[in-house]
Amino acid sequence: MICLGIESTAHTFGVSVAEKELEDDTGRTFKIISDIRDSYKAPEGSGIHPREAARHHAAVCSSVVESALKQAGVSIEGIDFISYSAGPGLGPCLRIGGIVARSLSAYFDMKLAAANHAIGHIELGKYLTSLKNPLVLIVSGGHTALAAVQGERWRIFGETLDLTLGQLLDQLGRFIGMSSPAGPKIEKLALEGMKNGGSLLKDLPYTIKGNDVSYSGLLSAAKKLCLRGERKEDVCYAVQEIAFSTLAEATDRALAFTGISELLITGGVAANKRLAEVMQEVCKERGIRMGVIDRQYSGDCGAQIAAEGFRLAERKQFIRPDSAFVRQSWRLDEVVL
Numbered sequence: 042m043i044c045l046g047i048e049s050t051a052h053t054f055g056v057s058v059a060e061k062e063l064e065d066d067t068g069r070t071f072k073i074i075s076d077i078r079d080s081y082k083a084p085e086g087s088g089i090h091p092r093e094a095a096r097h098h099a100a101v102c103s104s105v106v107e108s109a110l111k112q113a114g115v116s117i118e119g120i121d122f123i124s125y126s127a128g129p130g131l132g133p134c135l136r137i138g139g140i141v142a143r144s145l146s147a148y149f150d151m152k153l154a155a156a157n158h159a160i161g162h163i164e165l166g167k168y169l170t171s172l173k174n175p176l177v178l179i180v181s182g183g184h185t186a187l188a189a190v191q192g193e194r195w196r197i198f199g200e201t202l203d204l205t206l207g208q209l210l211d212q213l214g215r216f217i218g219m220s221s222p223a224g225p226k227i228e229k230l231a232l233e234g235m236k237n238g239g240s241l242l243k244d245l246p247y248t249i250k251g252n253d254v255s256y257s258g259l260l261s262a263a264k265k266l267c268l269r270g271e272r273k274e275d276v277c278y279a280v281q282e283i284a285f286s287t288l289a290e291a292t293d294r295a296l297a298f299t300g301i302s303e304l305l306i307t308g309g310v311a312a313n314k315r316l317a318e319v320m321q322e323v324c325k326e327r328g329i330r331m332g333v334i335d336r337q338y339s340g341d342c343g344a345q346i347a348a349e350g351f352r353l354a355e356r357k358q359f360i361r362p363d364s365a366f367v368r369q370s371w372r373l374d375e376v377v378l
């Protein structure tokens with residue numbers, strides 16, 4: 042069974058061709074045959090403009106679909122079903138992916154599955170790490186949450202009350218003159234700030250309420266440090282340390298509460314090596330297995346939408362093209378598994 046996964050929730054228009062195979066001894070159930078992406082680049086100092094990003098997606102969508110099929114060596118007639126990211130995300134961007142999926146599905150008479158983007162990050166992470174039933178730390182531009190399956194749903198065991206971890210890093214980056222996504226540049230600067238940045242930790246708020254984190258105060262305080270003339274490297278180091286430590290505390294508590302023995306880190310910010318180091322400490326202490334999604338697939342991509350597509354296909358959860366809508370807000374705990 043071959044799936045065409047289409048991602049378009051925010052900055053990236055991505056298409057992947059993936060094939061379902063029989064489960065092997067690693068528990069793998071599908072193979073990514075191609076994964077092509079084209080991302081909207083925001084001007085320096087500004088974030089994603091939804092209409093501009095949608096314009097970008099409309100301009101590149103047909104060539105990305107074509108390239109994904111070509112790289113996979115599969116014709117459109119060889120595709121068994123389409124999975125598209127139906128939400129959550131930016132309305133104008135989601136609609137481009139929705140229209141592409143709906144048109145292909147109607148014209149070529151292909152089955153259609155509406156994937157939740159966050160569950161896509163999780164399903165792809167599970168596939169790549171071979172974790173079966175993990176507590177998931179999903180950290181990206183759109184999400185910062187701890188989730189685990191209980192009964193028929195993903196349940197949330199801690200999340201951000203305001204900014205996501207990706208937004209915190211991107212907004213700090215923009216403030217110091219970087220373009221989005223700033224996460225990788227901040228990670229580099231933070232490495233240089235490791236020597237002196239520790240002295241700034243006491244000037245930043247560490248906010249955790251119940252098992253939820255909050256980053257808006259941290260961002261404001263970090264901006265003040267920059268205005269005070271502190272070195273960017275040191276500020277980046279201190280912000281990363283505080284933000285990752287709050288998540289480590291929440292993760293530790295969620296592991297204790299759920300009794301789960303695996304941790305998966307997925308989403309765009311999972312590419313950060315320091316985050317993995319901090320979480321590894323928590324897992325070591327508890328003697329549990331940790332898996333981090335491969336850097337190549339941590340950011341938004343068609344492969345995650347194909348991964349969730351296969352889960353939906355297994356349950357025969359297909360929709361008709363005329364009901365291929367998008368949902369800007371669609372929490373992962375609303376999805377009945």
Ligand code: AMP
Nearest residue numbers: 181182207222223224309310313340341
């Ligand atoms: P996504 O929305 O899943 O594509 O994730 C995008 C987010 O991941 C953006 O906020 C990026 O700044 C962030 N990101 C990407 N690479 C890194 C990294 N190495 N360290 C921290 N954040 C990162």
Ligand code: MG
Nearest residue numbers: 181182183341
């Ligand atoms: Mg994402």
